[in-house]
Amino acid sequence: MLKKLILLLGLLMGFISSAQNDVLFDEATEAYNNGNYEKAIDLYNSILESNEHSAALYYNLGNAYYKLNEIPESIYFYEKSLLLNPDDPEVKTNLGYAQNMTLDAIETLPKTGFSRIYKSITSSLTFDEWAYASVLCMLLFVILYIAFYYFQYSTKKRLAFISSIIALFLCVVFIVFASIEMSSFTSDNPAIIFADEVTVSSEPNEASDEIFVLHSGTKVNVVDSLNNYTKIRLADGKTGWMPVNQLKLLKDF
Secondary structure, X not given: OHHHHHHHHHHHHHHHHHXXXXXXXXXXXXXXXXXXXXXXXXXXXHHHHOOOOOHHHHHHHHHHHHHOOOHHHHHXXXXXXXXXXXXXXXXXXXXXXXXXXXXXXXXXXXOOHHHHHHHHHHOOOOHHHHHXXXXXXXXXXXXXXXXXXXXXXXXXXXXXXXXXXXXXXXXXXXXXXHHHHHHHHHHOOEEEEOXXXXXXXXXXXXXXXXXXXXXXXXXXXXXXXXXXXXXXXXXXXXXXXXXXXXXXXXXXX
């Protein structure tokens, strides 16, 4: 009885919290439409403090910061919105506008035709979705194998056997794709630089040589950390070390 009461109370609190966040979201949107961008940001951040995240919430925050000409913040929230909804054309467009206002122009390393095709296939689904697809193929394999065992006519047995082999093959392929996407997701640790200007060094210490300089709003990938330094990689393949407190990770949900 006590467990049911606790569960009911939890559901009720969740419902109340969701309703309050909906009200805050509407108030924030109204403030944004009235040009009160600071108030809109405060209200949107109040929703984030309740651990509610959504692509729309991050997109609106990006727009509000962009209106205030706070470019690093706008890029940061546009990128977070894209993490939750990668195919949103409006977010991509506004992100492009914000990126055009940054100082660093970093070219992405060119990819071969095969690499682009391979990546487009493996990234068409998340690693969870590839895993679900592999489970479905395994179930299909079992059903078809059982059907092969019980079918009496050779034509149906042959068809069931061939289909079961295809299902098993697809199961293995989807498992490989899931593993690739899982590895890609864990190795991808994007961040946005918030410092106006940061020196990237060859080693994680103050005495190391300067390699290059980056500016606010630039997107980097964090690959390692040591003490108060973090190792970054740029889209063009360059790597170096910079102070950890001068960037913000995007996957900090």
